[in-house]
Each structure stands twice: as C-alpha cells, then as structure tokens.
C-alpha cells in the first residue's frame with residue numbers, strides 16, 4: 001500500500017464553509033489590471049498578493065500576485081522551473097511565503113489557515129492514490145480525511161465518480177487503471193469536500209490524448225458550475241482552451257496577465273514564423289534578430305521560432321539569413337499570434353521544452 005506522498009499530501013481536516021466574500025478589492029501585481037472574461041463583478045475567491053519564496057539563494061517566486069473569481073478558470077502558464085508549483089503550494093498553504101499573503105474567501109492562509117484550507121481542493125502534480133485499493137475505496141479514504149460525515153461521504157463519493165467519469169470502474173483496483181484514469185481519480189479526491197477553489201498542478205502531464213481531453217473537459221465543467229479553478233500548465237494549447245484568464249510566469253515572475261485576446265493584442269500585428277532547419281541554428285536565430293521587423297527569435301530543437309511584423313513580407317530576408325548562417329531550411333510555417341508567440345515576445349524564449 002502507499003503512494004501517498006507527504007510533500008503533496010493535502011490531508012486537511014475540513015468542514016464546509018460557505019463564506020466567500022468580504023475581501024477588499026485591489027489590482028494584480030506587476031501587470032496592468034485586466035477584467036475577467038466571465039465573472040464580472042464577483043469578489044475573488046483567491047487573492048495572492050506580493051508572494052515571494054526563496055530556496056537558499058534561489059528566488060523561486062518573486063512578487064507574484066493574482067486573483068481568481070468564482071466560476072473563473074485562471075491558468076498559470078510557464079515552462080518547467082518557472083515557479084508554478086511553488087506558487088500553487090503557497091496558495092494551498094503547503095509552503096509559507098517569505099513575504100506576501102494568500103487569502104481564500106475571507107480567510108488568510110497563514111500558519112493555521114484551517115478555514116482557508118477548508119475551501120481548497122488541491123490536486124498535486126504526482127498521482128497520490130493507493131494502488132491496491134479500488135477507486136471507490138480511495139475516494140472513501142480521502143473523504144474520511146476531510147472528516148465528512150458517513151452519509152455525506154457516501155453521496156459525495158458517488159457524485160465524484162460520476163464527475164470524473166469512473167463509475168463503471170469504481171470497484172477496480174487503481175493499479176489496473178491507465179495513467180489518465182489515475183489522474184482523473186486524483187482530481188476526484190480533491191473534489192470530495194466540494195471546494196470553492198480547485199487547484200490543479202499540471203494534471204495532464206504524461207497522459208494519453210483521450211484522457212487529456214476528458215480532463216480538460218471536466219475542468220471546463222467545474223468552472224462553468226461556479227467553482228474557481230487555478231490551473232498550471234506549460235502547454236499553451238491547454239491555457240488557450242480552458243482558461244478565462246492566463247498569467248504568464250517566467251523565472252518566478254508574472255510577466256503578463258489577461259484573457260487570451262488581451263494577451264495576444266499586445267503583439268499588435270505580429271506573426272509567428274516557425275522554420276524547421278538543420279545546421280547552425282543558433283547563428284541563424286542571431287542573424288534573424290538583426291533583421292528589421294524581427295522582434296524575437298529562439299531555437300527549440302530543430303526549429304527556429306520568430307515573432308515578426310508582416311511575416312510573409314519578411315520571409316525572403318529570413319531565408320537569406322539562413323543561407324548566410326549556414327542553416328538549411330526544410331519547412332516554413334507562418335501563423336497568426338497565439339499565447340506561444342506572446343510568451344516568446346515577452347521572455348525572448350520559446351515556451352515549449
């Protein structure tokens with residue numbers, strides 16, 4: 001028995017708490033205030049303010065602040081090591097910030113933080129389930145950690161099995177599940193106490209496309225049902241697909257925040273060119289940076305990514321630059337701006353690994 005990891009174990013003893021209001025208003029930190037896509041005037045469920053967290057000399061989270069409103073899905077988008085997990089652990093009270101504060105509903109997430117924790121459902125990055133128990137037994141176990149009364153627990157377990165679409169596998173042991181099914185059950189464990197804020201840390205990493213689709217659709221439904229959702233990912237497509245607002249995080253800093261449309265509009269008329277090439281790609285990217293009309297250039301594997309103004313007009317100059325740098329281009333793709341392009345523009349590097 002035992003996949004339970006204390007690092008991620010949110011074994012909080014909770015009771016329901018309906019208080020969600022009474023937080024003073026204020027803007028996000030470090031970025032222009034943006035308006036949420038769906039919840040227009042609702043008070044935030046989560047308010048993270050000026051969060052700073054160091055590990056030794058390394059600053060993992062540097063002055064990060066954002067809010068999430070009821071019914072809103074907020075995505076923290078950034079590459080590995082950007083500070084997403086640390087931010088989430090601060091939000092859930094699993095780590096204490098060096099400075100800054102987290103408020104959930106009207107409760108401060110401080111040393112005690114029991115009332116604040118009671119409102120949060122945390123789904124860790126690693127699956128934390130008991131492999132030799134069935135799906136239903138796992139949910140019962142986690143429900144008991146939430147101190148749910150027996151009858152309520154029974155009802156919630158059945159509810160959650162439906163929500164994560166595992167009712168027909170309820171009596172099967174978890175070690176017979178695919179990675180995607182385990183992740184869905186992991187999400188279910190975070191939903192048993194009907195949290196006001198659901199926090200998911202990269203829940204689709206390593207799952208097959210079908211399960212990924214199922215997870216994303218579930219998360220979308222949670223948001224639509226009025227739950228506030230905080231979702232971290234390094235997949236731009238996921239942030240685009242399910243998040244009402246996105247915070248772009250890099251090197252521990254929130255470098256921009258807004259709806260997809262707001263973020264993309266920062267690029268103005270810029271396009272994104274992806275060139276697949278062989279040869280000296282670093283020299284090629286450097287040569288591109290020297291061209292008028294190129295605002296960003298980055299190498300990722302066999303690809304060079306450019307953020308440019310008037311992509312199609314610039315192509316001949318880009319191909320000449322490839323020649324000069326000793327790179328042989330085998331394919332070219334010119335695309336309208338997306339969050340990947342925003343990330344490249346803001347940070348100078350591509351988002352993908």
Ligand SMILES: Nc1ncnc2c1ncn2[C@@H]1O[C@H](COP(=O)(O)OP(=O)(O)OP(=O)(O)O)[C@@H](O)[C@H]1O
Pocket residue numbers: 055058059060078079080081082083084085086087202
């Ligand atoms: N317990 C720790 N001790 C030392 N350094 C840490 C610790 N946790 C995180 N870090 C460092 O803090 C930075 C941010 O890490 P974090 O895990 O928050 O990033 P992330 O965006 O979640 O990336 P990933 O998706 O890879 O987990 C990294 O440089 C990481 O090495």
